[in-house]
Amino acid sequence: MTTKAPETKIVDSYRVACDGGEGALGHPRxxxxxxxxxxxxxxxxxxxxxxxxxxxDKAAD
Incomplete structure (x- = not known):
């Protein structure tokens, strides 16, 4: 079984919200x-x- 790599998202705001993106299986926002x-x-x-x-182009690592 392999572990899925964490997701990387390019955004246009310095303030973002994350809820895990998996509906009920995600995490608290x-x-x-x-x-x-x-x-x-x-x-x-x-x-x-x-x-x-x-x-x-700078922070992709």
Missing amino acids: VYLQIDEVKGYVECGYCDAKYIHKDFA
């Missing part, structure tokens, strides 16, 4: 603030990575 220096934030529940569009 949390609001995350993208660091304006790093350009990304990771969800503490599902490890999804949100990258601001201005940093898409």
Whole structure:
């Protein structure tokens, strides 16, 4: 059995909401603030990575 890699999303806002994206199987909705220096934030529940569009080419790692 393999583990699915965390999702990476390019967004245009520095404030994002994450709920796991799987309906009832997701997690509680949390609001995350993208660091304006790093350009990304990771969800503490599902490890999804949100990258601001201005940093898409820099923060993809």
